[in-house]
Amino acid sequence: NAGVMQNPRHLVRRRGQEARLRCSPMKGHSHVYWYRQLPEEGLKFMVYLQKENIIDESGMPKERFSAEFPKEGPSILRIQQVVRGDSAAYFCASSPPSGGAHETQYFGPGTRLLVL
């Protein structure tokens, strides 16, 4: 029973390029969350998605960032025109269909993005 999978684990981009981060939730989970962790800090919520729906994107920057969770395939966090300040670890978590923060969220290993 595989856990939450994220790829790539490490991603290096130059300023102005696009970064695409993928997350496959645990089997049977239909709720996905993205968090960002800056060095020496805790995790900050970005977005909460269910299949084909964005439920809460209150933590997502208004520009350059977007997220989707299509009917088929992984959830994608997309960062356009990356800047050095986007360098961080991006974690995905999933929870079962009852969903929400009332249930345990299971985290993936993260994608470490480095913007040169």
Added chain:
Amino acid sequence: SQQGEEDPQALSIQEGENATMNCSYKTSINNLQWYRQNSGRGLVHLILIRSNEREKHSGRLRVTLDTSKKSSSLLITASRAADTASYFCATDAEGIYNQGGKLIFGQGTELSVKP
């Protein structure tokens, strides 16, 4: 300051000793969770305690929750070098501003257990 603040920021103990970490939060909650993060790795869920519970145990872990003081503590008994990690509390921040998905994390406590 943000919901979910851990105290102390860093803790260094000897193997075999107990480690206690505290977490304070600001709004009412449905539950509070504790996670562990080893350096450069993802988060591992340790324990979830609901707002109507006061204490919960899991192996060498003991978590307490005091909703009147808006605080929680995580106790690790008989610590081991392998317990060295950062520990985070996370709350769900009950209320209209949380549509049910957001976990709010503290800054974490960095625990170092020396052999």
